Amino acid sequence: MGKTVILGAGGRLGAALAREWSATGEDVLAFDRQSLPLGDPARLEQALGDVDFDVLVNCAALTNVDYCETHAEEAFKINGESANELALLCEQKNARCVHISTDYVFDGKSKTPYKETDAASPISVYGASKRMGEEAVLAVGPNHWVVRVSWVFGPDRASFVDQVIARALNEDKVDAVNDKWAVPTYTLEAAALLWPFLRQVPGGGILHLANTGACTWQEYGQHALDCAAKAGLPLKATKVGGVPMESIKAFVAKRPVHTALDTSKLLNLGRLAPRPWKEAVEGYVHNRVAAGVWKPA
């Protein structure tokens, strides 16, 4: 088997993929932002020019949606142009590029879960910059994958689940948005689901990878608290109140309202079924309690 290069290995998804795949015996060469900053083709050549690899998974991105909205040039450079440079390098080496992207490439107007064949129509700089990266990777050759994930959570970097539980442990009141829907994606499960697409599944194209179902942030948070209560955590707040998205003054960028991803292609090609999002969140909370991150009363 060949070597798998992972970029963005200091982040939530990249760290999980690097650890989980290394543990199964995969030959992984992982780079974080410091060891390979994107946006500098000379550094890319220096780091990977002489490396013999057959798969490159790019998890590195500017992921702060509001930061991107006010730093468009940087967002297009890192999320767009860099993806092109990576895919060209892969093509040169006859390697497969697996480029991670986002549900934010959709405008969120469809209440039916989005399929890979649905038209992208981003409504933010982040979404547009990620779409630019997708188009660049797909244009370079037919054997590269653009893998869209949504609401990523896992043990390597805190996300919404961790924030809700942390707040509920310390505060009497927890609120979350109740008029925006998507699907959580558990990084440890993503590692298993994505693995067949590195070498086994032929071809390339767009792939939606997430747990199944859909929820609002409020439902997501409420389920996290229910799991935390079941695990015996001493919560001060046990209910998540609902607030409309327009009340969140900190949001600079527009967010798409409905972006549940249809994962039937993932199941058909990869032959592995993602779990419903509620089971994935319960598994995560259970693992974090078992690891001593959150302590029962």
Ligand SMILES: NC(=O)c1ccc[n+]([C@@H]2O[C@H](COP(=O)([O-])OP(=O)(O)OC[C@H]3O[C@@H](n4cnc5c(N)ncnc54)[C@H](OP(=O)(O)O)[C@@H]3O)[C@@H](O)[C@H]2O)c1
């Ligand atoms: N998080 C989500 O809910 C979500 C939803 C949909 C799609 N996605 C996509 O999933 C992928 C992985 O995201 P994630 O959740 O793992 O986010 P993350 O934790 O923010 O990871 C992204 C990583 O990219 C690194 N990075 C940023 N700018 C860079 C640069 N110029 N050069 C090299 N590395 C750079 C970051 O470095 P630092 O460690 O310095 O920050 C971070 O380690 C991204 O493509 C993202 O667009 C994420």
